[in-house]
Amino acid sequence: MDKASPCGGEEWLFDSAQGHMYLSTPIEEIPRVGPQYQKKLKKLGIETVGQLIFHFPHRYEDFSDIIPISKAEPGKIVCVQGKITEIRNIRIFRRRMYITEAKINDESGGIRAVWFNQPYLINTLKKSDFVFLAGKMVSKNGKKYLSSPAYEKIPAQFVESLENGKRYDSVHTGRIIPVYPETEGMSSRWLRFIIKPLLTKIKDKIPETLPKNEVLKKHELLPIKEAIWQIHFPDTLEKAELAKKRFVFEELFDLSLAILSEKIRLAKEKAILIPINLESVKKFVEKLPFKLTLDQRKAAWQILKDLEKTKPMNRLLDGDVGSGKTVVATMAALNTAKSELQIAFMVPTEILAKQHFKTISTLLKGFRIKIGLITGKENFSNGRKIKRKEIIEKIKQGKVDILIGTHALIQEKVKFKKLGLVIIDEQHRFGIEQRAKLCRKQKYIPHLLSMSATPIPRTLTLTIYGDLDLSLIKEMPKGRKKIITEIIRPEKRQQAYDFIRKEVKSGKQVFVACPRIEPSTKNNGVGQALIALSWAEVKAVKEEYEKLSKNIFPDLNIGMLHGKMKTEEKEKVLKSFENRKTDILVSTSVIEVGIDFPNATIMMIEGADKFGLAQLHQFRGRVGRSKYQSYCFLLSEFPNNPRLKAMIKFQDGFELAEKDLKLRGPGDLTGQRQWGVPDFVMASLKNIELVEKTRIAAKEVLQIDPELKNYPGLRTKLKEFQQRIHLE
Secondary structure, three states, rough: OOOOOOOOOOOOEOOOOHHHEEOOOOOHHHOOOOOOHHHHHHHHOOEHHHHHHOOOOOEEOOOOOOOOOOOOOOOEEEEEEEEEEEEEEEEOOOOOOEEEEEEEOOOOOEEEEEEEEOOHHHHHHOOEEEEEEEEEEEEEEEEEEEEEEEEEEEHHHHHHHHHHHOOOOOOOOOOEEEEEOOOEEEHHHHHHHHHHHHHHHHHHHHHOOOOOOHHHHHHOOOOHHHHHHHOOOOOOHHHHHHHHHHHHHHHHHHHHHHEEEEEEHHHHHHOOOOOOHHHHHHHHHHHHOOOOOHHHHHHHHHHHHHHOOOOOEEEEEEEEOOHHHHHHHHHHHHHHHOOOOOOEOOOOOHHHHHHHHHHHHHHHHOOOOEEEEEOOOOOEEEOEEEOOOOHHHHHHOOOOEEEEEEEEOOOOOOOOOOOOEEEEEOOOOOOHHHHHHHEEEEEEEOOEEEEEEOOOOOHHHHOOOOOOEEEEEOOOOOOOOOOEEEEEOOOHHHHHHHOOOOOOOOOOOOEEEOOOOOOOOOOOOOOHHHHHHHHHHHHHHHHHHHHHHHHHHOOOOOEEEEOOHHHHHHHHHHHHHOOOOEEEEEEEHOOOOOOOOOEEEEEEOOOOOOHHHHHHHHHHOOOOOOOOOEEEEEEOOOOHHHHHHHHOOOOOOHHHHHHHHHHHOOOOOHHHHHHHHHHHHHHOOOOOOHHHHHHHHHHHHHHHHOOOOOOHHHHHHHHHHHHOOOOO
């Protein structure tokens, strides 16, 4: 759920000085959470009481059926209760390990429990203690025992009650047990130990923000107080599902509410009307060295008609890799510039910024449009390299018509004289906040055109992009040949190399994408793991480069590209490839977006099964950008991988996006980790019926009360929700 205060509105819960606490209270003030655990919680993004309470389990263990010891059968997960009659540590020097062994008895018989390398347990569990044990029954060499069972001591004052048939309100055993997303050194056991007493104190004071009649009753959802308890410590698995249903609905409802509210707000804003300059548009189309597709013409017309309105355009131009989105965006920019308004064109990387600068400068040659480039390191104006201070002054004076750049565009010093249009490429890589900075630097709202090469399934269009008007470019430019895609097994690798050599000898070029290395958080934090990951991928590229240049193709020119290289080095490598001095370019996923070399006809993807469908499709889109026949080789030891099979079956990115949604869920498309949303909520985005239901519910609430004046808690929560969503 929410990584901000999840309930909004009345947050009063617990002020530690007076025995009360707030959802916004820092974790440092929670009893029994010391400095070490505070660090571990923060690795999971948990910094407040509210964030801890809304850190939901991702699965459950059912230990609710407590059976007599005599009925415990080998191979089954069982839960028993009894008295410890013996406990000892056994040291096995040869294997350098400790075994803690205990004997437990109830009225029906006895059983052994064995724990490995947990010698400290002998200080926790004592002879004569009454305990619950839950774990797998193992039978080895004719002996039965519980292997590393979960345990829970039962306080002496409750033992008599248990003997009289009453149940003890256990935490770790004897019930349905929550299992949480964890990090190194912080177990689900510890989380249960902290969350249960905290939840007991505060659950009745968590305010309900979902409208009672319009949402809770109508859609048969659990109230917040019951749902929050049942999601953590459910009475039954059915109750856990009902709690999940409530939170899934709530998250999608909040998302729909945020999107629809933004649409209502934008409808009240004013933008500058930009008339269609038919003369310039016709001249632009006639000068193109190719004919526009029907989809390109339709999208361009939709955009130009939007610009003619005083209501700010908020349109997403969604097209497959190589479908010609940049040409359409350039037409909109030209039309805007002819009305003496400025255009900000924002892209995620310096490589892509420079490529757009070059492409757009070529497309607009002869139109007397002043084009600038601003990145973290370099600045150009009208093809001339200039200082940062100079280009900032030119932008301020309106002497730059189209400014192309990276995040440098949204720096405080960059001020436009009259910004009429904002274009954002690969828009899913920018957060709402970054877009807002570009769109709110002046009194009126500039028109916004977002572009994405990640084809979007219908469910995600309804939710995440529900506030945008959509233009689709599905048709590919004429003359493009279908890319031949093949799965290459290890035994066929040499044949692939022979084919590559043949293509290179005929003057073509090749990309080699190296496998993604999965991060490990076993011995370090998430941040350290990601650093280790990036270096591991660099190592993979270097090893592949060494192998190809020394052993496989010693007579060919091999280049290497990765994210740790300096910008100047990357540009040198790409320039060499562009000038055909490099035959084969070995790279990490930095070639995934925006690199366009028509002479490259082969994309060879090592360890293809390690990539998601969306990324595989992006890689494939780097070739097949000319009249030449192109190929995509998926090298893998797992030829039956469903993603690889989908790549063979489908060329169309929109069909692949639907398949990816079914196979993996929407995480890759939406930036799941940036959301702080549980897996079960993300998975629900595949359920179009539920998505539509929550959207209708949000629409109904806004129709009754557009400003949510009668729902102060929901209004506060909506503000928090809008702040925390970053569709990176």
